[in-house]
Amino acid sequence: MxxxxxxxxxxxxxxxxxxxxxxxxxxxxxxxxxxxxxxxxxxxxxxxxxxxxxxxxxxxxxxxxxxxxxxxxxxxxxxxxxxxxxxxxxxxxxxxxxxxVDSMKSTSSGSNNLYYTFVKLDKAYKTKTGLLQSLLLRYPKEDNFYQTAQRKLNKLQDEYLAFVTAESQKEPHSFIARYIRSSSLPPANFNLPIEQQLMFLKAHALDNVDFNDTELIYSDAFTNKTIEYLTYYRNPQAPKELLEKEFMKAIDSIISRAKVNTVVYQHVVEYLLDGFKKFGFDKVLDYIVDNYVIKDDLCLDEKLGNTIQRRIDQNKNLPIGAVVPNFTISDISGKPIELYNMKAEKLLLVFYASWCPHCKTILPQINEFQKTKKNFEVVAISLDTNREEWKNFIEKNHLNFINGSDLKSWDGDAAQKYFIYATPTMFLLDSAKKIIAKPMTVEELGIY
CATH class of the missing domain: 2.60.40.1120 (Carboxypeptidase-like, regulatory domain)
Incomplete structure:
Protein backbone atom coordinates (compact mmCIF):
# COMPACT_ATOMS: atom_id res chain seq x y z
CA MET A 1 0.00 0.00 0.00
CA VAL A 101 8.15 47.72 -16.30
CA ASP A 102 7.62 50.27 -13.54
CA SER A 103 4.23 48.87 -12.48
CA MET A 104 5.23 45.19 -12.78
CA LYS A 105 4.41 42.88 -9.86
CA SER A 106 5.13 39.18 -9.63
CA THR A 107 2.76 37.43 -7.24
CA SER A 108 4.02 33.86 -7.57
CA SER A 109 7.49 33.78 -9.13
CA GLY A 110 10.35 35.03 -6.97
CA SER A 111 12.64 34.85 -9.99
CA ASN A 112 10.54 37.31 -11.99
CA ASN A 113 10.20 39.63 -9.04
CA LEU A 114 13.98 39.55 -8.70
CA TYR A 115 14.43 40.08 -12.45
CA TYR A 116 12.33 43.23 -12.55
CA THR A 117 13.94 44.54 -9.36
CA PHE A 118 17.36 44.09 -10.99
CA VAL A 119 16.25 45.71 -14.28
CA LYS A 120 15.02 48.81 -12.43
CA LEU A 121 18.09 48.96 -10.19
CA ASP A 122 20.53 48.47 -13.07
CA LYS A 123 18.88 51.20 -15.15
CA ALA A 124 18.72 53.64 -12.21
CA TYR A 125 22.34 52.92 -11.24
CA LYS A 126 23.69 53.57 -14.74
CA THR A 127 21.57 56.71 -15.16
CA LYS A 128 22.45 58.25 -11.79
CA THR A 129 26.16 57.44 -11.86
CA GLY A 130 26.41 58.71 -15.44
CA LEU A 131 24.77 62.03 -14.54
CA LEU A 132 26.85 62.47 -11.40
CA GLN A 133 30.10 61.76 -13.24
CA SER A 134 29.20 64.26 -15.98
CA LEU A 135 28.52 66.84 -13.29
CA LEU A 136 31.76 66.15 -11.41
CA LEU A 137 33.81 66.56 -14.57
CA ARG A 138 32.82 70.23 -14.68
CA TYR A 139 32.47 70.98 -10.98
CA PRO A 140 35.21 72.63 -8.84
CA LYS A 141 36.91 70.00 -6.69
CA GLU A 142 37.39 72.39 -3.79
CA ASP A 143 33.62 72.93 -3.43
CA ASN A 144 31.82 71.00 -0.68
CA PHE A 145 29.22 69.77 -3.13
CA TYR A 146 31.93 67.95 -5.09
CA GLN A 147 32.71 65.77 -2.08
CA THR A 148 28.99 65.22 -1.42
CA ALA A 149 28.45 64.05 -5.00
CA GLN A 150 31.53 61.82 -4.80
CA ARG A 151 30.18 60.15 -1.66
CA LYS A 152 26.80 59.69 -3.35
CA LEU A 153 28.51 57.97 -6.28
CA ASN A 154 30.28 55.54 -3.98
CA LYS A 155 27.09 54.89 -2.02
CA LEU A 156 25.18 54.10 -5.21
CA GLN A 157 27.87 51.61 -6.19
CA ASP A 158 27.94 50.01 -2.75
CA GLU A 159 24.15 49.50 -2.85
CA TYR A 160 24.30 48.11 -6.37
CA LEU A 161 27.12 45.67 -5.61
CA ALA A 162 25.47 44.61 -2.34
CA PHE A 163 22.30 43.66 -4.22
CA VAL A 164 24.17 41.81 -6.97
CA THR A 165 26.35 39.91 -4.50
CA ALA A 166 23.50 38.94 -2.18
CA GLU A 167 21.02 37.87 -4.84
CA SER A 168 23.52 36.01 -7.02
CA GLN A 169 24.75 33.99 -4.02
CA LYS A 170 21.39 32.97 -2.49
CA GLU A 171 20.81 30.28 -5.11
CA PRO A 172 23.97 30.59 -7.20
CA HIS A 173 22.99 27.92 -9.74
CA SER A 174 19.52 29.31 -10.47
CA PHE A 175 18.94 30.94 -13.85
CA ILE A 176 18.19 34.36 -12.39
CA ALA A 177 21.33 34.32 -10.19
CA ARG A 178 23.52 33.44 -13.17
CA TYR A 179 21.78 36.11 -15.26
CA ILE A 180 22.32 38.83 -12.65
CA ARG A 181 25.97 37.83 -12.20
CA SER A 182 26.72 37.97 -15.92
CA SER A 183 24.70 41.16 -16.50
CA SER A 184 26.15 43.21 -13.66
CA LEU A 185 28.88 45.83 -13.84
CA PRO A 186 32.21 45.36 -12.03
CA PRO A 187 33.17 47.76 -9.20
CA ALA A 188 34.83 50.94 -10.43
CA ASN A 189 36.96 53.51 -8.65
CA PHE A 190 35.05 56.76 -9.15
CA ASN A 191 37.94 58.71 -7.63
CA LEU A 192 40.09 58.00 -10.69
CA PRO A 193 40.06 60.24 -13.80
CA ILE A 194 37.51 59.21 -16.44
CA GLU A 195 40.24 57.99 -18.80
CA GLN A 196 41.55 55.56 -16.18
CA GLN A 197 38.03 54.39 -15.35
CA LEU A 198 37.51 53.69 -19.04
CA MET A 199 40.75 51.71 -19.20
CA PHE A 200 39.58 49.68 -16.21
CA LEU A 201 36.22 48.93 -17.86
CA LYS A 202 37.92 47.85 -21.09
CA ALA A 203 40.04 45.43 -19.07
CA HIS A 204 37.44 44.16 -16.58
CA ALA A 205 33.86 44.87 -17.75
CA LEU A 206 33.50 41.28 -19.02
CA ASP A 207 35.03 39.60 -15.97
CA ASN A 208 31.66 38.57 -14.48
CA VAL A 209 30.23 37.23 -17.74
CA ASP A 210 30.10 33.44 -17.86
CA PHE A 211 30.60 32.82 -21.57
CA ASN A 212 30.49 29.07 -20.86
CA ASP A 213 26.83 29.22 -19.76
CA THR A 214 24.93 28.19 -22.90
CA GLU A 215 21.53 28.63 -21.23
CA LEU A 216 22.13 32.38 -21.04
CA ILE A 217 21.70 32.45 -24.81
CA TYR A 218 17.98 32.41 -23.98
CA SER A 219 18.28 35.88 -22.45
CA ASP A 220 19.75 39.25 -23.38
CA ALA A 221 22.80 38.81 -21.13
CA PHE A 222 25.43 38.24 -23.84
CA THR A 223 24.02 40.76 -26.32
CA ASN A 224 23.54 43.48 -23.70
CA LYS A 225 27.08 43.05 -22.39
CA THR A 226 28.42 43.08 -25.95
CA ILE A 227 26.77 46.38 -26.90
CA GLU A 228 27.67 47.85 -23.50
CA TYR A 229 31.32 46.87 -23.99
CA LEU A 230 31.42 48.36 -27.48
CA THR A 231 30.37 51.75 -26.06
CA TYR A 232 33.68 51.92 -24.17
CA TYR A 233 35.42 52.13 -27.55
CA ARG A 234 32.99 54.58 -29.15
CA ASN A 235 34.02 58.16 -29.82
CA PRO A 236 31.36 60.29 -31.57
CA GLN A 237 34.03 62.81 -32.65
CA ALA A 238 36.29 60.21 -34.27
CA PRO A 239 36.21 59.67 -38.05
CA LYS A 240 34.55 56.46 -39.19
CA GLU A 241 37.86 54.82 -40.18
CA LEU A 242 39.31 55.31 -36.69
CA LEU A 243 36.05 54.26 -35.05
CA GLU A 244 36.08 51.01 -37.03
CA LYS A 245 39.62 50.25 -35.83
CA GLU A 246 38.56 50.82 -32.23
CA PHE A 247 35.56 48.53 -32.65
CA MET A 248 37.87 45.84 -34.02
CA LYS A 249 39.86 45.97 -30.76
CA ALA A 250 36.63 45.60 -28.78
CA ILE A 251 35.54 42.68 -30.95
CA ASP A 252 38.84 40.87 -30.36
CA SER A 253 38.41 41.32 -26.62
CA ILE A 254 34.80 40.06 -26.61
CA ILE A 255 35.37 37.11 -28.91
CA SER A 256 38.55 35.96 -27.17
CA ARG A 257 36.36 35.37 -24.12
CA ALA A 258 33.34 33.98 -25.98
CA LYS A 259 35.50 31.35 -27.71
CA VAL A 260 35.47 29.19 -24.57
CA ASN A 261 32.11 27.84 -25.76
CA THR A 262 31.34 27.23 -29.44
CA VAL A 263 27.59 27.83 -29.08
CA VAL A 264 28.04 31.11 -27.22
CA TYR A 265 30.83 32.13 -29.61
CA GLN A 266 28.52 31.70 -32.59
CA HIS A 267 25.69 33.53 -30.77
CA VAL A 268 27.93 36.55 -30.12
CA VAL A 269 29.37 36.61 -33.66
CA GLU A 270 25.88 36.52 -35.19
CA TYR A 271 24.83 39.44 -33.00
CA LEU A 272 27.92 41.46 -33.96
CA LEU A 273 27.41 40.80 -37.67
CA ASP A 274 23.75 41.77 -37.54
CA GLY A 275 24.48 44.96 -35.59
CA PHE A 276 27.37 46.24 -37.69
CA LYS A 277 25.45 45.38 -40.85
CA LYS A 278 22.58 47.63 -39.74
CA PHE A 279 24.96 50.53 -39.11
CA GLY A 280 26.92 50.09 -42.34
CA PHE A 281 30.34 49.36 -40.83
CA ASP A 282 31.60 47.33 -43.78
CA LYS A 283 35.24 47.14 -42.70
CA VAL A 284 34.21 45.80 -39.31
CA LEU A 285 31.99 43.20 -40.99
CA ASP A 286 34.87 42.10 -43.21
CA TYR A 287 37.13 41.93 -40.16
CA ILE A 288 34.72 39.61 -38.33
CA VAL A 289 34.14 37.47 -41.41
CA ASP A 290 37.85 37.11 -42.27
CA ASN A 291 39.23 36.63 -38.76
CA TYR A 292 36.49 34.57 -37.15
CA VAL A 293 33.74 33.26 -39.44
CA ILE A 294 36.04 31.94 -42.17
CA LYS A 295 39.00 30.97 -39.97
CA ASP A 296 36.84 29.03 -37.54
CA ASP A 297 34.34 27.85 -40.17
CA LEU A 298 31.34 29.08 -38.19
CA CYS A 299 27.91 27.91 -39.33
CA LEU A 300 25.73 31.00 -39.03
CA ASP A 301 21.99 31.37 -38.62
CA GLU A 302 20.24 31.56 -42.01
CA LYS A 303 18.14 34.44 -40.68
CA LEU A 304 21.21 36.67 -40.85
CA GLY A 305 20.33 36.91 -44.51
CA ASN A 306 21.78 36.29 -47.92
CA THR A 307 23.95 39.43 -47.80
CA ILE A 308 26.07 38.13 -44.92
CA GLN A 309 26.50 34.75 -46.62
CA ARG A 310 27.55 36.43 -49.86
CA ARG A 311 30.04 38.57 -47.93
CA ILE A 312 31.50 35.42 -46.40
CA ASP A 313 31.65 33.69 -49.79
CA GLN A 314 33.26 36.72 -51.43
CA ASN A 315 35.94 37.06 -48.75
CA LYS A 316 36.62 33.32 -48.83
CA ASN A 317 36.71 32.89 -52.63
CA LEU A 318 37.98 36.28 -53.80
CA PRO A 319 40.74 37.37 -51.38
CA ILE A 320 43.52 39.80 -52.32
CA GLY A 321 45.80 38.04 -54.80
CA ALA A 322 43.12 35.78 -56.26
CA VAL A 323 42.46 35.67 -60.00
CA VAL A 324 38.88 36.79 -60.59
CA PRO A 325 36.45 34.67 -62.62
CA ASN A 326 35.75 35.53 -66.24
CA PHE A 327 32.34 36.67 -67.42
CA THR A 328 30.67 37.91 -70.57
CA ILE A 329 28.07 40.66 -70.39
CA SER A 330 26.31 42.99 -72.83
CA ASP A 331 27.08 46.68 -73.18
CA ILE A 332 24.39 49.34 -73.66
CA SER A 333 24.13 48.54 -77.40
CA GLY A 334 23.86 44.79 -76.80
CA LYS A 335 27.44 44.01 -77.83
CA PRO A 336 29.07 41.25 -75.70
CA ILE A 337 31.97 42.20 -73.41
CA GLU A 338 34.36 39.55 -72.06
CA LEU A 339 36.46 40.49 -69.04
CA TYR A 340 39.48 38.36 -69.94
CA ASN A 341 39.74 40.07 -73.35
CA MET A 342 40.29 43.48 -71.77
CA LYS A 343 43.89 44.67 -71.77
CA ALA A 344 45.05 47.21 -69.22
CA GLU A 345 47.85 47.58 -66.70
CA LYS A 346 45.17 48.15 -64.08
CA LEU A 347 41.46 47.54 -64.34
CA LEU A 348 38.78 48.66 -61.92
CA LEU A 349 35.73 46.44 -61.83
CA VAL A 350 32.86 48.26 -60.14
CA PHE A 351 29.38 46.89 -59.45
CA TYR A 352 26.75 49.57 -58.98
CA ALA A 353 23.07 50.47 -59.54
CA SER A 354 21.39 53.67 -60.69
CA TRP A 355 19.08 53.57 -57.64
CA CYS A 356 21.97 53.34 -55.16
CA PRO A 357 22.51 56.74 -53.39
CA HIS A 358 26.23 56.18 -52.75
CA CYS A 359 26.76 55.08 -56.36
CA LYS A 360 25.40 58.43 -57.56
CA THR A 361 28.28 60.08 -55.71
CA ILE A 362 31.16 57.70 -56.30
CA LEU A 363 30.67 56.83 -60.00
CA PRO A 364 31.23 60.45 -61.16
CA GLN A 365 34.28 60.60 -58.85
CA ILE A 366 35.69 57.46 -60.48
CA ASN A 367 35.00 59.05 -63.86
CA GLU A 368 37.16 62.05 -62.93
CA PHE A 369 39.82 59.80 -61.38
CA GLN A 370 40.12 57.78 -64.60
CA LYS A 371 40.93 60.93 -66.59
CA THR A 372 44.13 61.38 -64.57
CA LYS A 373 45.40 57.83 -65.15
CA LYS A 374 47.09 56.13 -68.08
CA ASN A 375 46.57 52.48 -68.99
CA PHE A 376 43.76 52.36 -66.46
CA GLU A 377 40.40 50.88 -67.48
CA VAL A 378 37.05 50.91 -65.69
CA VAL A 379 34.42 48.23 -66.23
CA ALA A 380 31.14 49.28 -64.63
CA ILE A 381 28.56 46.51 -64.14
CA SER A 382 25.07 47.78 -63.38
CA LEU A 383 22.62 45.79 -61.27
CA ASP A 384 19.69 47.63 -62.79
CA THR A 385 16.72 45.76 -64.24
CA ASN A 386 15.41 48.63 -66.38
CA ARG A 387 17.42 49.42 -69.52
CA GLU A 388 16.23 53.04 -69.77
CA GLU A 389 17.14 53.83 -66.16
CA TRP A 390 20.57 52.29 -66.69
CA LYS A 391 21.09 54.22 -69.95
CA ASN A 392 19.90 57.52 -68.44
CA PHE A 393 22.30 57.12 -65.51
CA ILE A 394 25.26 56.63 -67.87
CA GLU A 395 24.31 59.62 -70.02
CA LYS A 396 23.48 61.94 -67.11
CA ASN A 397 26.84 61.27 -65.43
CA HIS A 398 28.85 61.12 -68.69
CA LEU A 399 30.39 57.81 -67.65
CA ASN A 400 33.23 57.12 -70.03
CA PHE A 401 33.54 53.50 -68.89
CA ILE A 402 33.04 50.09 -70.38
CA ASN A 403 29.43 49.79 -69.23
CA GLY A 404 27.74 46.40 -68.97
CA SER A 405 24.62 44.83 -67.52
CA ASP A 406 22.45 41.75 -67.96
CA LEU A 407 19.56 43.60 -66.25
CA LYS A 408 19.14 40.78 -63.72
CA SER A 409 20.05 42.71 -60.59
CA TRP A 410 21.64 40.51 -57.86
CA ASP A 411 20.87 37.36 -59.85
CA GLY A 412 23.01 38.27 -62.85
CA ASP A 413 25.90 36.00 -63.85
CA ALA A 414 28.68 38.44 -62.88
CA ALA A 415 26.95 39.44 -59.63
CA GLN A 416 26.64 35.78 -58.68
CA LYS A 417 30.23 34.90 -59.60
CA TYR A 418 31.57 37.80 -57.54
CA PHE A 419 29.15 37.23 -54.63
CA ILE A 420 27.96 40.84 -54.78
CA TYR A 421 26.07 41.76 -51.60
CA ALA A 422 26.15 45.58 -51.75
CA THR A 423 26.62 48.49 -54.12
CA PRO A 424 29.01 49.93 -54.93
CA THR A 425 31.54 47.07 -54.76
CA MET A 426 34.97 47.53 -56.36
CA PHE A 427 37.80 45.18 -57.33
CA LEU A 428 41.10 46.66 -58.53
CA LEU A 429 42.81 44.15 -60.84
CA ASP A 430 46.28 43.91 -62.37
CA SER A 431 46.99 42.89 -65.97
CA ALA A 432 46.70 39.19 -65.03
CA LYS A 433 43.23 39.83 -63.51
CA LYS A 434 44.51 39.31 -59.97
CA ILE A 435 42.91 41.32 -57.19
CA ILE A 436 45.24 44.12 -56.01
CA ALA A 437 42.72 45.74 -53.69
CA LYS A 438 39.05 46.11 -52.82
CA PRO A 439 38.82 49.88 -52.39
CA MET A 440 35.73 51.41 -50.82
CA THR A 441 36.44 55.03 -51.76
CA VAL A 442 38.19 56.92 -54.56
CA GLU A 443 40.77 58.05 -51.98
CA GLU A 444 41.65 54.41 -51.29
CA LEU A 445 41.78 53.77 -55.03
CA GLY A 446 44.39 56.50 -55.38
CA ILE A 447 46.81 54.65 -53.09
CA TYR A 448 47.42 51.89 -55.67
Missing part, protein backbone atom coordinates in the same frame (compact mmCIF):
# COMPACT_ATOMS: atom_id res chain seq x y z
CA UNK A 2 2.89 2.33 0.88
CA UNK A 3 4.52 1.62 -2.49
CA UNK A 4 1.26 2.36 -4.30
CA UNK A 5 0.84 5.64 -2.39
CA UNK A 6 4.48 6.59 -3.10
CA UNK A 7 3.97 5.88 -6.79
CA UNK A 8 0.86 8.09 -6.78
CA UNK A 9 2.79 10.92 -5.12
CA UNK A 10 5.61 10.58 -7.67
CA UNK A 11 3.20 10.67 -10.61
CA UNK A 12 1.42 13.70 -9.16
CA UNK A 13 4.70 15.51 -8.51
CA UNK A 14 5.96 14.78 -12.02
CA UNK A 15 2.78 16.06 -13.64
CA UNK A 16 3.02 19.22 -11.53
CA UNK A 17 6.60 19.83 -12.66
CA UNK A 18 5.65 19.29 -16.31
CA UNK A 19 2.64 21.60 -16.18
CA UNK A 20 3.46 25.19 -15.30
CA UNK A 21 0.77 27.85 -15.44
CA UNK A 22 1.59 31.25 -16.87
CA UNK A 23 -0.77 34.14 -16.15
CA UNK A 24 -0.07 37.67 -17.32
CA UNK A 25 -2.47 40.50 -16.53
CA UNK A 26 -1.94 43.78 -18.37
CA UNK A 27 -4.51 46.36 -17.34
CA UNK A 28 -5.67 48.76 -20.07
CA UNK A 29 -3.96 46.80 -22.86
CA UNK A 30 -7.18 46.47 -24.86
CA UNK A 31 -6.18 43.42 -26.92
CA UNK A 32 -7.40 39.84 -26.72
CA UNK A 33 -4.59 38.06 -28.55
CA UNK A 34 -0.83 37.83 -28.17
CA UNK A 35 2.19 35.83 -29.29
CA UNK A 36 4.43 33.86 -26.97
CA UNK A 37 8.04 34.26 -28.07
CA UNK A 38 11.33 32.82 -26.86
CA UNK A 39 14.17 35.33 -26.54
CA UNK A 40 17.63 34.64 -27.89
CA UNK A 41 19.54 37.87 -27.49
CA UNK A 42 17.76 40.32 -29.77
CA UNK A 43 16.16 37.53 -31.79
CA UNK A 44 12.72 36.15 -31.01
CA UNK A 45 11.18 32.82 -31.96
CA UNK A 46 7.39 32.56 -31.83
CA UNK A 47 6.44 29.37 -30.00
CA UNK A 48 2.70 29.80 -29.38
CA UNK A 49 -0.29 32.11 -29.65
CA UNK A 50 -2.50 33.20 -26.75
CA UNK A 51 -6.10 34.39 -26.57
CA UNK A 52 -7.40 36.21 -23.49
CA UNK A 53 -10.34 34.40 -21.86
CA UNK A 54 -10.91 37.39 -19.58
CA UNK A 55 -10.31 41.07 -20.21
CA UNK A 56 -6.56 41.88 -20.04
CA UNK A 57 -5.72 38.40 -18.66
CA UNK A 58 -3.58 36.04 -20.73
CA UNK A 59 -3.22 32.46 -19.52
CA UNK A 60 -1.39 29.53 -21.02
CA UNK A 61 0.29 26.37 -19.85
CA UNK A 62 3.56 24.66 -20.62
CA UNK A 63 1.87 21.31 -20.09
CA UNK A 64 3.16 18.50 -22.32
CA UNK A 65 5.38 20.94 -24.16
CA UNK A 66 9.13 21.07 -23.89
CA UNK A 67 10.11 24.64 -23.13
CA UNK A 68 13.67 25.47 -22.20
CA UNK A 69 14.54 27.71 -19.27
CA UNK A 70 15.06 31.31 -20.18
CA UNK A 71 13.29 34.52 -21.02
CA UNK A 72 10.05 34.68 -22.96
CA UNK A 73 8.04 37.57 -24.29
CA UNK A 74 4.28 37.99 -24.48
CA UNK A 75 3.91 40.31 -27.50
CA UNK A 76 0.68 42.12 -28.30
CA UNK A 77 -0.76 43.45 -31.56
CA UNK A 78 0.74 46.91 -31.03
CA UNK A 79 4.21 45.32 -30.54
CA UNK A 80 4.27 46.17 -26.85
CA UNK A 81 5.33 43.24 -24.74
CA UNK A 82 5.85 41.71 -21.32
CA UNK A 83 9.02 39.75 -20.65
CA UNK A 84 9.22 37.00 -18.08
CA UNK A 85 11.62 34.33 -16.92
CA UNK A 86 10.55 30.70 -17.10
CA UNK A 87 12.63 28.51 -14.80
CA UNK A 88 10.28 25.57 -14.26
CA UNK A 89 7.93 27.40 -11.89
CA UNK A 90 4.51 29.00 -12.28
CA UNK A 91 4.50 32.61 -13.41
CA UNK A 92 1.93 35.20 -12.37
CA UNK A 93 2.54 38.80 -13.39
CA UNK A 94 0.42 41.92 -13.11
CA UNK A 95 1.14 45.28 -14.69
CA UNK A 96 -0.39 48.27 -16.47
CA UNK A 97 -0.03 49.03 -20.17
CA UNK A 98 0.89 52.64 -19.39
CA UNK A 99 4.07 51.62 -17.51
CA UNK A 100 4.77 47.94 -18.06
Missing amino acids: KLLFSAFILIFATSTINSQAIEITVANMGFTSAKLQSLQGEKTVTVDSITAKEKDVFRFSFENKKYHQGFYRCTFVNNRSVEFLYDGNDVQLKTDASAI
